[in-house]
Amino acid sequence: MEAALATCTLPSPRILKxxxxxxxxxxxxxxxxxxSPTFKSPPPSKSNLFTTAVSSSPAxxxxxxxxxxEPGSDSSxxxxxxxxxxxxxxxxxxxxxxVPHGKRVMGIDVVVWWDRNESQWKVxxxxxxxxLAPLSDGRIDQWGRxxxxxxxxxxxxxxxxxxxxxxxxxxxxVHTFKQACVxxxxxxxxxxxxxxxxNSDPKYKNVLETxxxxxxxxLEDPSFTKLVANRDIPYGYDVLVENLMDPAHVPYAHYGxxxxxxxxxxxxxEGGKPLEITVKRLDNEGFFARQEWGYANFIAPCVYxxxxxxxxxxxxxxVTSEKGPLKNRKLSLIFICIPVSPGRSRxxxxxxxxxxxxxxxxxxxxxxxxxQNKILDSDLHLLHVEERKIxxxxxxxxxxxxxxxxxxxxxxxxxxRWFNKYSGAQVDxxxxxxxxxxxxxxxxxxxxxxxxxxxxxxxxxxxxxxxLNAFEVILQIASVALIGVMAVTKQxxxxxxxxxxxxxxxxxxFAASKWLSQFIYKxxxxxxxxxxxx
Numbered sequence: 001m002e003a004a005l006a007t008c009t010l011p012s013p014r015i016l017k018x019x020x021x022x023x024x025x026x027x028x029x030x031x032x033x034x035x036s037p038t039f040k041s042p043p044p045s046k047s048n049l050f051t052t053a054v055s056s057s058p059a060x061x062x063x064x065x066x067x068x069x070e071p072g073s074d075s076s077x078x079x080x081x082x083x084x085x086x087x088x089x090x091x092x093x094x095x096x097x098x099v100p101h102g103k104r105v106m107g108i109d110v111v112v113w114w115d116r117n118e119s120q121w122k123v124x125x126x127x128x129x130x131x132l133a134p135l136s137d138g139r140i141d142q143w144g145r146x147x148x149x150x151x152x153x154x155x156x157x158x159x160x161x162x163x164x165x166x167x168x169x170x171x172x173x174v175h176t177f178k179q180a181c182v183x184x185x186x187x188x189x190x191x192x193x194x195x196x197x198x199n200s201d202p203k204y205k206n207v208l209e210t211x212x213x214x215x216x217x218x219l220e221d222p223s224f225t226k227l228v229a230n231r232d233i234p235y236g237y238d239v240l241v242e243n244l245m246d247p248a249h250v251p252y253a254h255y256g257x258x259x260x261x262x263x264x265x266x267x268x269x270e271g272g273k274p275l276e277i278t279v280k281r282l283d284n285e286g287f288f289a290r291q292e293w294g295y296a297n298f299i300a301p302c303v304y305x306x307x308x309x310x311x312x313x314x315x316x317x318x319v320t321s322e323k324g325p326l327k328n329r330k331l332s333l334i335f336i337c338i339p340v341s342p343g344r345s346r347x348x349x350x351x352x353x354x355x356x357x358x359x360x361x362x363x364x365x366x367x368x369x370x371x372q373n374k375i376l377d378s379d380l381h382l383l384h385v386e387e388r389k390i391x392x393x394x395x396x397x398x399x400x401x402x403x404x405x406x407x408x409x410x411x412x413x414x415x416x417r418w419f420n421k422y423s424g425a426q427v428d429x430x431x432x433x434x435x436x437x438x439x440x441x442x443x444x445x446x447x448x449x450x451x452x453x454x455x456x457x458x459x460x461x462x463x464x465x466x467x468l469n470a471f472e473v474i475l476q477i478a479s480v481a482l483i484g485v486m487a488v489t490k491q492x493x494x495x496x497x498x499x500x501x502x503x504x505x506x507x508x509x510f511a512a513s514k515w516l517s518q519f520i521y522k523x524x525x526x527x528x529x530x531x532x533x534x
Contacts, residue, residue, distance in 0.1 A: 078284050080284055080300060080422040082106065082301065083198050083199055086195040086196070087198060087302060087338060088194070089103050090112065090193070090194055091193050091194075092189060092193065092194055094230060094457055095121070099140070101113065101136060104340050104341060104344075105198065105338055105340065106198050106427070107341050107429050108125075109136075110126050110185065111124050111136040115144065116140075117156070117157065121189065122146075122184065122187065123185045123187040124159055124185065125182055125184075125200065129161075129179060129181065131151070133148055133149075133150040135155075135182070145162055153165075157184070160176075161176070161177075161180035161182075163175060186206075188208050188213065190213045190215070191220065192219075214299045214302075216303070218330070218332050219334065219350070224330075224352040224353060224354050225352065225354075225359075228349070229348070229349055229368075229369055229454075230347065230348045231347050231453050231454040233345045233347055234344065234453075235380075235383045235386075236342060236344065236345055236387055237301075237338070238395070238415075238416075239386060242412045243379065243383055245412055246409070246411065248406075248408035253382065254379065255270050256534055257375050258375060275291070275292060276407060277289055277407050277408065278290045279411070284300070284422050285299070286299045288311070289411055289414070291306070295307055295308075295311070298418070300418065303335070305333070305335075307331065329355045333351055334349065334350050334351070335347060336348040336349070341433060342433050343439045344439070365460035365461075373450055373454060373527075377448055377527060380447065380529075381444075389401075394425075395420075396420060396424070396425040399416065444528065445526050448527065448529075449526060451465075451524055455524045461524065464524075468519075471516065472516045472517055475513035475516065478505075482503075486499070486503065
C-alpha cells in the first residue's frame with residue numbers, strides 16, 4: 001500500500017486537531033475509573049468481575065462506557081516499553097533469498113536479506129552510511145554481500161563494510177572505520193516468521209537468550225495446518241487490533257463472506273445476537289478472556305489469538321469441552337498486528353487447525369487469499385474513516401466518544417483500556433511522527449489496492465498473478481490465430497463442421513481471455529465493496 005501511494009501525487013496531509021469539548025486538562029489522561037461519578041458499578045463478585053454490560057433498565061440511565069474491570073490487573077502503573085519487545089517483519093515463505101527487501105516497522109526502515117555466508121536472515125538499517133541511499137534498492141553480490149547500488153559499497157551480515165570501490169588500495173583502510181558500518185538489529189525466525197528487536201545497541205546482541213518472541217504452541221504442532229498470509233493496511237495499529245477483537249461486527253461488515261452461528265431468535269437478516277465475553281486478566285503484557293466458543297489472548301503488543309484451546313493450561317475451563325465427534329477438533333485464529341507508522345499497519349494472519357489438513361496441501365495458498373482479502377476489504381473503508389474520527393475526538397477520549405453498552409464490546413473496551421493505561425493511548429514513535437497527523441485519504445481504488453499491499457509481498461499470489469497474466473496472453477493469441485486459420489482456409493476446401501469448430505474455439509478463447517482479465521483485476525488489483533448491494 002505504501003508503495004502504491006508513493007507513486008501518486010496526493011494533496012498535502014491535513015492535521016486533525018481534537019475538538020475542544022473532548023480535551024482533557026490532565027497531563028496524562030487515564031481511563032475512567034469505576035470510582036468516577038460518571039459510572040455506577042455493581043459490587044464486585046467472582047461471578048461478575050470484568051462484566052462489561054450496562055443495565056438498560058429505565059430506572060438506570062445507560063452510561064457511555066461499561067464499568068472498569070479490575071480482575072488480575074497489576075497495581076502498578078508501569079508503562080509499556082514499545083522498544084523492549086520483538087516485532088514480526090514478514091513470513092519466511094514470502095521472502096525471496098535472492099534480493100533484499102525493504103520494510104518499515106515501528107517507524108524504523110529496515111532491509112531484510114539472506115546472508116548465505118551465515119545461512120541466516122539479517123535485519124539491518126535500510127540506510128547506506130555513505131550518502132544515505134536505501135540498501136533495500138541494492139543487490140546481493142556474487143560473494144553474498146549486501147551491495148548498495150548507488151556507489152557499490154558492500155556489507156556483510158554483521159554490518160561491517162567490506163568494500164569501498166572508490167578507496168585507493170594503498171590508502172588508509174577507510175572501509176574499516178566505524179562510520180562505514182551499518183546498524184544490525186537482533187533477529188530470529190520463530191513460527192516461520194522473521195522477528196526483530198527494534199534496538200541495534202550492541203548490548204542487545206544476545207537479547208534472544210533472555211527474551212523470546214511470543215510462543216504459540218499450535219504453530220509448532222505438526223498435526224496442525226497453518227497457511228500464512230500478510231497485507232499492508234491503510235489504517236493504524238490500534239484500529240486494526242480492536243477490529244480483529246470484535247466478533248459482533250462479523251455478521252454485518254462481512255455479510256455473506258464468513259460463516260457465523262445462527263442465533264436461536266433471529267432479529268434481522270444478518271443474525272446478530274448478544275455475546276457472552278468475560279475478561280479474566282489484564283496487565284502490562286496484555287489480557288486473557290473467555291468467550292462463547294473458546295478463549296482469547298492479547299499478547300502485547302502484536303499478537304491476538306482466539307482459540308478453542310487456552311494458551312495456558314491453568315486457564316482451561318472444563319465447561320468449554322465439546323462432546324461427540326467435534327471434541328477433538330481444534331482451531332485457532334492468529335492475528336499478528338504490526339505498527340508501521342501513523343495511519344499504517346501490517347497484518348500477518350494464520351488459522352491453524354487439526355482437521356481438513358489435506359485441503360491446504362492440495363489447494364494453492366493464493367486461492368485462500370482471494371476470500372481473505374475480500375473480508376479485509378469489506379470493512380476497510382469503515383475503519384479508515386473511523387480512525388480519523390477517533391483522532392478528531394482524541395484517542396484518550398475513546399470511551400467518552402463511543403457508546404458501548406453491551407458485553408459484545410468487552411474485548412475492544414479492554415484493549416482500549418490497556419492502550420490508554422499502559423501506553424497513553426498512542427504508539428511510542430519516539431518523535432519520528434506527529435501523532436495528530438495522518439496520511440491523506442487516497443482515491444478509493446488506491447485505498448482498496450491489493451497489488452502493492454498484498455500481491456507484491458506474497459510469493460504465492462505473485463506467482464499466480466504472473467502465470468495467469470501469461471495465460472491471458474495465450475488465450476488472446478489463440479483467438480487471433482484461429483481467426484487467421486479461418487481466413488487462410490477460405491482458399492481451400494473445409495467442411496462446415498470444421499469451420500464451425502474453429503469459429504467457436506476463437507470466440508471461446510476471446511471470451512475466456514476477457515473473463516480472465518476481469519478476474520485478475522478483481523483478485524489481484526482492486527475489488528470494491530458496496531454494503532448496500534450485498
